[in-house]
Amino acid sequence: ALTMKGFNAKLRYSSHPYINVSWRIYSADIVPAYWATNINDIKTAVDRTPFHTKYVVSRLKDEQKDEVRLLKKFLKGIGVYGAEIKTSGFSGYLCELLIIKYGTFVNSIKSMASWKPPQLVSIEGTNSTEIDNKLYGVAPLVVPDPVDLRRNAAAAVSLKSFETAVLAAKLFLTHPSKDYFFPRREAFSNDELSNAVKKSGRCPVIAIYRVAHGVAPDVLWGELRRVGRKCVNVLKEGGFKVIDVRAWSNEESIAMIFLDVLNCNASVSRIHIGPYPHMGPNSLAFIYKYVDSPTSIGPWVGDDGRLYVVKPVRYTSPIDALLSNRSRVEGKHVKLMFVAKSIDELVKKVIPLGVSKGEVLYWLTEAVFKRPPWLTIKRASSI
Amino acid sequence: ALTMKGFNAKLRYSSHPYINVSWRIYSADIVPAYWATNINDIKTAVDRTPFHTKYVVSRLKDEQKDEVRLLKKFLKGIGVYGAEIKTSGFSGYLCELLIIKYGTFVNSIKSMASWKPPQLVSIEGTNSTEIDNKLYGVAPLVVPDPVDLRRNAAAAVSLKSFETAVLAAKLFLTHPSKDYFFPRREAFSNDELSNAVKKSGRCPVIAIYRVAHGVAPDVLWGELRRVGRKCVNVLKEGGFKVIDVRAWSNEESIAMIFLDVLNCNASVSRIHIGPYPHMGPNSLAFIYKYVDSPTSIGPWVGDDGRLYVVKPVRYTSPIDALLSNRSRVEGKHVKLMFVAKSIDELVKKVIPLGVSKGEVLYWLTEAVFKRPPWLTIKRASSI
Known part of the structure; x- marks a missing residue:
């Protein structure tokens, strides 16, 4: 076992091994890298970091640092800040590049509001014909990394994150509000959630998984995404219409997949x-x-x-469908514990597993009502 | 009004006007045509008929006439004999061409069993490169008319009729039976049909239409096909899953469209x-x-x-969906009278309109059980 005096240290694995160190509410990753004097000599992705730091320090003006902070906070508020698999959004480096390109937060937002996928954002004004065609493909946002033009600095940005950013930018320009930076998450009670579900005639089921000890978050969230898709397929084959799928995890022991089913009764x-x-x-x-x-x-x-x-039909209920296909809806690090057929049942069974009730209700509230907390139309005067 | 001594004569309109004359159970169409000495001089489709007659008489041997009769009876038994819109199948002339090409009924069936769309059958052995490409397109079967190679003599054959013929040919070769020529249609009682529907959890609805007086069958069946598709679309938009649609008409006063709905309860x-x-x-x-x-x-x-x-959801039931979109699910010559939500209701309401109960039950039996009467697997010894 790994020990570091006074700290809680864990050995973790992503594409390479690294160490996660935590103290009180603070947490840091210590990631080994090879030293390279030329960008073409790097051996792992992490080796690129010193080049990024040097580039940003040389190009970002002092007065632009707050603009970067505004952009990061905005993107965090709308849930797309972070390049890790869970968020599949905008990295800190990408935010710095956007401010270097557009000068200010507001100019970045104005540009973002007009983005269309596949969107090229060329920091150094590189002509689009010079861009390596391989950078395109599935990525909705293409930002050639100024220190290594063969690399897309926005490769992590998913279509969902891209479109979320475009939508928030458009709405912020027409209805500016602090809510984008400080969204007010709401947590409804079990009863309120159950009533809302009942009123709309939906029958959500929630699959609860045990998470293998020490799995790296990127590995876990990748598996949860695949498992979520498998659940949707299994239910679809059984004649159930799934309109939404969302995952939650404490990244330690428990994960949950919320499957919003539209038709409560399977046809015969x-x-x-x-x-x-x-x-x-x-x-x-x-x-x-x-x-x-x-x-x-x-x-x-x-x-x-x-x-x-x-x-x-093969299955009488969504639970029957999932349990009959247990091996298909599990991953290497996530094993199915049980499937809850109501919000009450979920809350009752999951709290004893050591999960925070508040966290679960925040998550369930957004899963049931679906409108993200930042997505509101307020008069500008309310700022 | 048109009168012909001792006969019941009606003036009808297809692409050109013609007269339908009937006496007792016999019925004949008298269709005017222009006389042409060369096939390139014809003015209407009907003018081609004398050329067809001359060609068939010159090429069909006497002993092949019974082979033609066998092929026609086989295709009639499986419901694909006739080029009119209702059947969209094989014309009499096409049957004659197939026997001229393949020699015998059995050889025609053997060839048919290996057809794949788009299938070229060249009567005079024309090279496929000489075939006008315009003959292809939507037609699954391409038989260049030997008297006019620019024309596809099988243009009327729908994909359904084509595949039905291929299936029946394959089955006849492995399980020969008289049933293909004399299929035993069955008529179940209201109660038996209602029970079968209930057991499979289906909720068929039947739309009953008043047919405009004197409309030509091809016009009527074309409209019924379009109206059927519209009904399916309207129900689909309302969240109902339609798995089958079938039309019936006495071609005089009443038409019905059977819509087999899989989910009885609309979602909320x-x-x-x-x-x-x-x-x-x-x-x-x-x-x-x-x-x-x-x-x-x-x-x-x-x-x-x-x-x-x-x-x-917009509609609470399939009937609600259809009645709320009345103008979309009607045609120029077919106006919606009512929609029956059960077989009992249909039979009760439609018999007083002068429709034969036996005919309706034959039709409903196949609509409910769906297996065509000729589609059976019997040992060859049972012939």
């Missing part, structure tokens, strides 16, 4: 699409399988020329 | 997808519309970067 039957009759031996196999089946209706040839049958 | 809410935040003024308009709406949940930015809200 489902339609099963078969092959086209002209397709090899498959079409006859389909006929042989279903023609005398006492539980199915059909087969028949649809207007689109394909074979169809109507079959009984 | 539905998800409404908005624009991307980066999209012009639309995204802010979306926010302004929903941010303070007491009946909606959200708005929020989804993982795909788009704006979403949850809204109350």
Whole structure:
């Protein structure tokens, strides 16, 4: 075990090993790096950091430091500050680059309000034809790193974070408010949440996972995202319509996935699409399988020329669907403990596991009502 | 009014006017045509008929006439004989061409079993490179008319009819049976049909239309097909899942559209997808519309970067959805009379309108159980 006098130290693994040290409410990562005198000699991503520091110190004016702080606080308020997997947003370095480019916070926001993906932001005014085409692709925001133009300094920014920033920028310009910097998170009670869910006829289920000891946050959140998608697929196959999926974790022991299901009652039957009759031996196999089946209706040839049958649904409830596909909806570091079919049940079962009730209710409130706390339209006079 | 001594004569309109004459159970169409000595001089589609007759008489051997009759009866048995809109299947002339090409009924079926769309069948052995490319497109079967190679003699064959023929051919070769030629249609009672529907948890609705007097069958069935699609769209928008749509008409006064709905209970809410935040003024308009709406949940930015809200559903039942969109689900010659929400209700209300109960029950039986009567797997020894 790792010990550092007076500190709580943990050995962690991301793409490379590093040490997390904490003292009271403070936490720091100690990350090893290779020293390089030229950017082309770096061996790991971390080795780039000294070059970034040197670049920012040389280009950022003293009076721009507060502009950087404003931009960071704005992006933090709308939930897109941080390049880690959990947030998939704007890194501190990217904020510094944007202020170097646009001069001030307000000018950055004005530019952001007109961004369209894929958006190129060239800090040093590099011509767009000089940009390595490989920087494009899935990234909605392309900011060639001025110390290493082959790298996209905004590669971590997801489409959700990109569009969130654009929306917040547009709204801030028309309805400026302190709320973007200090959003007021609300926590409703179990009863209020349950009533809201009931009124809208939704049937959210919450899957609770045990998190493996010592897993690095980036690994954990990557797994939670994949597991969330798998849950949605499993429910969809079972005939349930999932309109929203959100993850929460204390990054230590417990994780939860909120699956907002629109239809509380599964239908009794489902339609099963078969092959086209002209397709090899498959079409006859389909006929042989279903023609005398006492539980199915059909087969028949649809207007689109394909074979169809109507079959009984596989699962009676979302919980049944998830538990019947346990191995598909787990990850290497997240194992399914149970699935709660109501907010009451969740709160009752999860608090004894050592999770903060306040934290859970903040998260559930946004999961149920969905409007992010910063997303309000207020008169400018209310500032 | 048109009169012909001893006959019941009606003036009808398709692409050109024609006269339908009937006597007892017999019915004939008298269709005017221009006489042409060369195929390139024809003015209407009907003018081609004498050329077809001359061609078939010159090429079809006497002993092949029974082969043509077998093929026609087979295609009739599986419901794809006839080029009219209602059937969208194989014309008599096309059957003659297939026998001229393949020699016998069995050889035609053997070839048919290996067809894949788009399938070229060249009667005179024309090289595929000589075929006018315009003949391809939406048609699954391309048979250049030997008397006029610019024309596809199989243009009427729909994808459904094509795939039905391929499936029946494959099954006939592995499980030959008289049933393909003489399919045994079944008619279940109201009660049996209602129980089958209930057991599978379906909620079919049947829309009953008044048909305008004297409308030509091709016009009527074209309208019924379009109206059926509109009904499906209206129900889909209302959150109902339609798995099958079928039309029936006595081609005189009444038409019905059977809409098989899988989910009996509409959900309370539905998800409404908005624009991307980066999209012009639309995204802010979306926010302004929903941010303070007491009946909606959200708005929020989804993982795909788009704006979403949850809204109350528009319609409480499939009938509500159809009646609220009456003008969309009607045609020029078919006006909505009422919508039945059960088979009992339909039968009770439609028989007094002069529709044959037997006919309705035959149709409903296939609409509910869906397996066409010829689609069975029997041992060859049962012939």
